[in-house]
Amino acid sequence: xxxxxxxxxxVSVSEGALVLLRCNYSSSVPPYLFWYVQYPNQGLQLxxxxxxxxTLVKGINGFEAEFKKSETSxxxxxxxxxMSDAAEYFCAVSESSGDKLTFGTGTRLAVxx
Amino acid sequence: GAGVSQSPSNKVTEKxxxxxxxxxxxxxxxxxxxxxxxxGQGLEFLIYFQGNSAPDKxxxxxxxxxxxxxxxxxxxxxxxxxxxxxxxxxxxxxxxRQGARGRTEAFFGQGTRLTVV
Numbered sequence: 337x338x339x340x341x342x343x344x345x346x347v348s349v350s351e352g353a354l355v356l357l358r359c360n361y362s363s364s365v366p367p368y369l370f371w372y373v374q375y376p377n378q379g380l381q382l383x384x385x386x387x388x389x390x391t392l393v394k395g396i397n398g399f400e401a402e403f404k405k406s407e408t409s410x411x412x413x414x415x416x417x418x419m420s421d422a423a424e425y426f427c428a429v430s431e432s433s434g435d436k437l438t439f440g441t442g443t444r445l446a447v448x449x
Numbered sequence: 450g451a452g453v454s455q456s457p458s459n460k461v462t463e464k465x466x467x468x469x470x471x472x473x474x475x476x477x478x479x480x481x482x483x484x485x486x487x488x489g490q491g492l493e494f495l496i497y498f499q500g501n502s503a504p505d506k507x508x509x510x511x512x513x514x515x516x517x518x519x520x521x522x523x524x525x526x527x528x529x530x531x532x533x534x535x536x537x538x539x540x541x542x543x544x545x546r547q548g549a550r551g552r553t554e555a556f557f558g559q560g561t562r563l564t565v566v
């Protein structure tokens with residue numbers, strides 16, 4: 337069975353500071369990995385995904401994530417936080433194309449002025 | 450529209466009543482998913498439809514929950530004899546058919562906020 341662990345339900349950073357949101361997964365097969373963002377009162381929007389190939393994946397809004405098989409991790413980073421980045425972020429894993437996603441419990445990011 | 454559409458956006462119901470939540474997936478998407486998002490609980494998988502295959506119902510929390518997908522398109526999630534613990538946001542998503550590893554993104558609707566009073 338697949339699972340996702342997101343360390344830190346709440347993360348607070350200053351505007352301009354590095355954003356690091358942690359995600360570790362378990363999967364019995366090479367995983368597909370995703371980060372989704374949910375702004376207040378909105379649905380989930382895909383930030384980025386890893387399926388195959390390059391392990392450093394770039395997404396929208398300046399976010400990127402690196403797939404590290406040896407660490408079973410897929411941490412999300414952004415060099416400089418912006419106030420508009422305040423949202424809830426979900427890491428997810430699936431085991432095949434179009435298969436169901438298993439989500440982590442989410443990390444709420446706050447950005448301080 | 451171009452995205453996943455869910456209706457109603459908000460539903461308030463009395464305990465013990467049945468409710469139906471509707472999802473219109475993106476045209477041509479063969480996979481459809483229902484998730485439940487409760488406060489502090491993250492996103493809980495409920496059910497998954499893929500083409501003409503038997504649905505994966507492994508996430509349904511009780512036999513009061515059921516879902517169907519008609520004609521490979523619209524899906525309805527039904528909750529019978531609602532309880533207060535059913536209060537949550539119910540999210541629907543769809544994705545393209547299984548195939549190349551690149552075609553894996555699930556597109557989510559805005560959700561239906563269900564409140565059982």
